[in-house]
Amino acid sequence: MPELPEVEVTRRAVAPRLVGRRIAHVRTTAPSYFFLTPPARLKKALTGRSVVRLDRHGKYLVALLDDDTRLLLHLGMTGQLFAAGARSVRLLSAERRSTLGPDAQPAFRPDAHTHLTLEFADGPPALYFRDIRKFGKCAWLRRGETDARLDKLGVDALVATGAELHAAALRRSTPIKSLLLEQSVIAGIGNIYADEALFFAKIRPTRVARRVTRVECAAIVRAARRVLERAIVRGGSSIDDFVRPDGSDGQYQTERKVYAREGEPCSRCKTPIERVVIGQRSAHYCPSCQR
DNA sequence: ACCGCACCCTGAGCGC
DNA sequence: TGCGCTCAGGGTGCGG
Numbered sequence: 001m002p003e004l005p006e007v008e009v010t011r012r013a014v015a016p017r018l019v020g021r022r023i024a025h026v027r028t029t030a031p032s033y034f035f036l037t038p039p040a041r042l043k044k045a046l047t048g049r050s051v052v053r054l055d056r057h058g059k060y061l062v063a064l065l066d067d068d069t070r071l072l073l074h075l076g077m078t079g080q081l082f083a084a085g086a087r088s089v090r091l092l093s094a095e096r097r098s099t100l101g102p103d104a105q106p107a108f109r110p111d112a113h114t115h116l117t118l119e120f121a122d123g124p125p126a127l128y129f130r131d132i133r134k135f136g137k138c139a140w141l142r143r144g145e146t147d148a149r150l151d152k153l154g155v156d157a158l159v160a161t162g163a164e165l166h167a168a169a170l171r172r173s174t175p176i177k178s179l180l181l182e183q184s185v186i187a188g189i190g191n192i193y194a195d196e197a198l199f200f201a202k203i204r205p206t207r208v209a210r211r212v213t214r215v216e217c218a219a220i221v222r223a224a225r226r227v228l229e230r231a232i233v234r235g236g237s238s239i240d241d242f243v244r245p246d247g248s249d250g251q252y253q254t255e256r257k258v259y260a261r262e263g264e265p266c267s268r269c270k271t272p273i274e275r276v277v278i279g280q281r282s283a284h285y286c287p288s289c290q291r
Numbered sequence: 292a293c294c295g296c297a298c299c300c301t302g303a304g305c306g307c
Numbered sequence: 308t309g310c311g312c313t314c315a316g317g318g319t320g321c322g323g
Contacts, residue, residue: 001316033299059317077317078301093302113301133300135317149318174294183318191316240303240315280296281316 002075004157004188005231005252006242007059010081013245015054017083018063018118018127022050027110027117034115034131036072036139045069045140046118058153058187068143072150076135078241084108084125086247090238091130108247132241157188157228162218169209169217176212177205178279180220189224192237195259195284197224204290205283206276230255258284 002010026046028039035042046065053064061081063071075081080091087105089097100106108128110117116129116138129138141147155164168185169176179185180194189197198205200223203216212220236242236250239260244250257267262275262284271288 003317074317076300077315079317131300132302133315133317135300137318172293178294181317279294282314 001077001190001192001237001239002079002242003059003190003193004056004228005193006236006250007056007061007075007188008232009236009250010075010245011054011056011061014061014081014083014127017125017245018051018054020050022121023047023118024121025117025119027119029112029115032115032134034134034136034138036137042116042138042140046071057150058156058183059190060150060153062150070141070145072137072139072141072147073129074137074149076131076133076137078133079129079131079136080241080243081127081129082108082243082245082247083127086243086245088243088247088249090241090243090249091247152184153187154183154185155187157186157224160186160221160225162214162221165221166212166214166217169212172209174209175205175278176203176207176209176220177283179209180224181279181281186221186224188228191281191283192239192256192259193224193227193231196227196257198290199223199258199286200227202290204287205278205285207291258286260284 023046026043031038049065049067051063052066055062059074061073086108091108092106113132114128114130118127169179172179177194177198180189197220201219203220231237231252234250234252235244237253238249239253242250258273261273263272266273266286266289269288271286273284274287275282275284
């Protein structure tokens with residue numbers, strides 16, 4: 001589940017492998033939901049270009065090209081952006097995994113889920129964008145072209161303030177967790193880090209947003225920033241599909257306090273962690289610590 | 292404007 | 308062994 005930390009870890013690792021290199025060949029899979037810009041057009045737009053800069057906006061990566069057009073990428077749920085040479089069982093189907101020994105570190109070979117391949121004029125390594133479920137997105141924007149997805153984004157979670165969250169929470173009857181997941185309010189927080197931030201802020205995810213005080217909003221935003229920054233340092237969370245661009249796992253999942261820990265004792269008070277569904281998504285919290 | 296829900300997609304894990 | 312069901316959650320878009 002790539003959220004802000006996973007996207008930022010990806011950005012930092014991919015930028016030096018991408019910026020300044022001329023794209024010589026582009027390979028894609030067939031047109032699909034994944035391609036907001038049809039693959040044929042994408043190939044034409046990218047071939048011969050080089051990337052000037054790689055930025056992150058919330059969970060989006062935006063590559064500025066040398067002709068002032070932009071390539072917009074979103075990792076969705078199962079998106080993986082990595083360099084040729086990366087070795088990880090997370091880059092393989094379970095079927096292929098089962099044929100290998102427990103310690104195997106097989107080299108990646110492009111498969112049907114590898115929707116975008118960039119090969120460079122100066123030679124390998126190529127960059128791959130793989131996404132099993134195709135919830136990821138790939139779009140090319142012309143010079144000066146705006147994009148509603150980017151324009152709608154709220155303040156980035158790393159620089160958000162409690163006052164901004166509080167202003168958004170006023171008069172809202174949705175659960176505070178749902179508000180945290182709204183990218184138009186604060187950009188970058190997803191299901192894992194929303195649960196973790198609310199744990200540190202000691203706020204129950206089900207609490208109606210307008211019932212969260214200004215002081216509590218400040219605590220939530222502070223906790224979110226702390227959790228996100230720590231997760232970046234640890235290379236993100238590798239729970240299901242996420243791998244770093246060099247194929248290694250992130251390590252933040254080992255520091256999770258509540259996410260996917262239903263029934264396990266709270267690290268603070270030993271009360272079993274509970275799970276509820278909020279807005280079609282599972283939410284995890286300590287019923288004793290979080291009020 | 293807001294809120295809850297259906298939907299896009301594939302693979303893992305489960306029960307029968 | 309294998310089928311069919313449920314679940315996972317990033318985001319969008321719809322109806323009430």
